[in-house]
Amino acid sequence: MATRSILLRTGDARDIALVDALMATAFEPRFGEAWTRSQSLGVMAMPGVRLTLALIDDEPAGFALVRSVVDEAELLLLAVDPRYRRRGVATALLRGIVDDGRASGVADLHLEVRAGNDAVRLYTAHGFAKVGERRGYYRGNTGQVYDAHTYRRAL
Numbered sequence: 001m002a003t004r005s006i007l008l009r010t011g012d013a014r015d016i017a018l019v020d021a022l023m024a025t026a027f028e029p030r031f032g033e034a035w036t037r038s039q040s041l042g043v044m045a046m047p048g049v050r051l052t053l054a055l056i057d058d059e060p061a062g063f064a065l066v067r068s069v070v071d072e073a074e075l076l077l078l079a080v081d082p083r084y085r086r087r088g089v090a091t092a093l094l095r096g097i098v099d100d101g102r103a104s105g106v107a108d109l110h111l112e113v114r115a116g117n118d119a120v121r122l123y124t125a126h127g128f129a130k131v132g133e134r135r136g137y138y139r140g141n142t143g144q145v146y147d148a149h150t151y152r153r154a155l
């Protein structure tokens with residue numbers, strides 16, 4: 001299947017239904033990584049938070065939620081609909097985050113990811129290096145706990 005162009009656009013709280021739908025398909029419940037609607041809306045209302053939506057043919061393919069404070073930013077969530085994985089959506093979102101961060105004076109971009117998450121390959125391929133670990137941070141729907149690893153990339 002040919003890769004179609006990916007359009008990135010800034011989103012806001014009016015896009016919460018898209019965010020919810022993407023999280024429902026992108027995150028496996030057994031890992032406990034998805035946020036609730038109220039968590040997402042609460043974070044989106046904070047200063048320095050930016051929602052970026054990725055669209056392919058006007059269809060939501062993914063999103064990223066980033067919080068910036070002074071010269072640091074944190075990638076809070078990145079989700080790609082499984083139907084659009086391996087088509088450059090996550091890469092486009094990451095590049096957009098990096099470009100936006102550089103343009104606004106961000107020096108370091110941080111993120112946290114569940115140990116063993118396939119996304120680690122994406123992050124390390126884009127210059128992120130592991131800098132820390134939180135034991136038992138994620139709690140899945142069966143009660144099983146998973147470690148979180150923190151990563152950093154200088155911009």
